[in-house]
Amino acid sequence: MLEKIGYSPEMARWAAAADAEVGRVVRVDRGLAEVLTEHGPLRAGYSGDLLAEVALDPVGAPTTGDWVVVREWPDHRQTVEQVLPRNSAVVRATAGRQSHGQVLCANADLVAVVVALHPDPPVSRVERLLSLAWDSGATPVVVLTKTDLVADAVFVAEDVAAAAPEVEVVSTSTATGEGLDRLRALTPFGRTTALVGASGHGKSSLVNALAGAEVLGTRTIRADGRGRHTTVRRELVPLPGGGAVIDTPGLRGVGLPGSIDGLARAFSDITRLLEQCRYRNCSHRSEPGCAVRAALAAGLLPVRRYESWDELRSEAERAARRREARPRPVKYGGGSGRHPGEAQWS
Ligand SMILES: Nc1nc2c(ncn2[C@@H]2O[C@H](COP(=O)(O)OP(=O)(O)O)[C@@H](O)[C@H]2O)c(=O)[nH]1
Ligand SMILES: [Mg+2]
Ligand SMILES: [Zn+2]
Incomplete structure (x- = not known):
């Protein structure tokens, strides 16, 4: 039931054209992608062609949230052949000499800027992260967390709203449950919400609250009909009833990618x-x-x-x-078209 997390019929054409399967990347770990397919989760390396593309342009490497074409070989090895064109991409600047940004996640419909009300005033943090969120090509939303820890949550939320024109601000607490219904409603069947923000601001707590007991820690999943079990820790988490949330790694310093x-x-x-x-x-x-x-x-x-x-x-x-001042990448992964959120690289 990949439709729950955004599978669309046009993806079937990519799969048919390649005579392979389409799945969604839930997590990437040292060159291996964990991909959710119609037949369960699998782990796949990258094909030679994809590796060659990634060498030219690291931005095209599979990332959490990507839809990819995966092939199973006669020896049961599985490889990611292709990254489908992205609808959105959260990209942050990378430090040092690299000419590319780091893609935090792809194909989110909503990018939630998660900022705690406690202990610091959140306004300028929100502004910085919103720039990143708008750049992604997805719709930004601000999620204020830990309302239970401050006395003036309503006033702070008003300050934040004034600094976030055209953006919905949702105040939440995983301690009291405030705002969680609204957040759940913002991630309906087929849609994906990515959470971005510094660590410690309550992203994983929100994911757990939205997903219920399903994703606390690790989880055992029946990978196929043969009774094999795989334990996975996910970054893209399908929600019961449909929709998905992506818990991105905590951002300490968020460099703007220059857009x-x-x-x-x-x-x-x-x-x-x-x-x-x-x-x-x-x-x-x-x-x-x-x-x-x-x-x-x-x-x-x-x-x-x-x-x-x-x-x-x-x-x-x-x-x-x-x-x-740096050399430009020649080509993107995904083959056709450029990825929104990366227009600044072209
Ligand atoms: N009081 C309170 N604490 C929270 C809330 N949300 C998260 N926390 C705590 O804040 C800390 C960091 O939360 P976590 O979800 O791991 O943040 P992450 O690093 O952004 O994923 C943990 O100790 C949580 O228990 C909340 O709404 N209220
Ligand atoms: Mg976390
Ligand atoms: Zn002027």
Whole structure:
């Protein structure tokens, strides 16, 4: 029943064309993909062709949430042959000399920015993660956690909502159950929600709460009709009744991959102001007719938010310059088309 987690009929054509099976990657571990197929979970290495593509462009490597074509060989070895074109991809900048970003997960419909209300004020963290979420091509949502630990949760949520234009903010607590129904409703049959955020903010607790007892720790699954059992720890977790959540690894420092697009969406209020500055190359410092300065002076744009935008913009521009200085990838994995969320690499 892969339809529960988003399998669509057009994927059957990929499988038929390749005379192989289509499945969804639940987890990747040292070059082995754990793939959920109609016949249960399996572990597959990568085909030679796929490895060659990945060598050219690591962004095309199978990642959690990918739909892939898997083939079983006569000797029962199984290989991932192809990564299907992605509908969305959460990409963060990688440190060092690499010219590519790190794909955290693929094909989420919703990217939930998970930030705890306790112990720090969450607003600027939310802004940074929302830029990343908008860049993914999926719909962002903010999930505030641990409401039970603060007295002023409602007010903080209002501050966050003001910093998250066009984005739903859901306040939750796995201790009291607050907001979990709403979160469950946001992940209906066939849809996938990816949770992103730093570790310790309650992502795994949310996954467990949504999935019930099913995913606590490891789980034994009947892999096929022959009674073999496989114990798997998943990152993509199918929910009872349909839908799936992806628990991404905790992000400590989230480097923006250098796309201005996500930032423009996350700060759509400021983006609108920029269009009203008299000069197109306005630096928003001292030029006459600067709409940003005017909004700051009038108290319509909080200084904190402006500074947050300014910092993230500088960071994204630095990343873009670094990337331009590097060789470009020649080709993507997945064969056809480019992946949303990676437009900034092309
Ligand atoms: N009081 C309270 N603690 C929570 C809540 N959610 C998570 N925690 C605790 O926060 C810690 C980190 O949670 P975890 O789910 O592992 O965070 P992750 O690293 O983002 O996956 C754990 O000790 C949880 O028990 C909540 O809603 N209320
Ligand atoms: Mg966790
Ligand atoms: Zn200006």
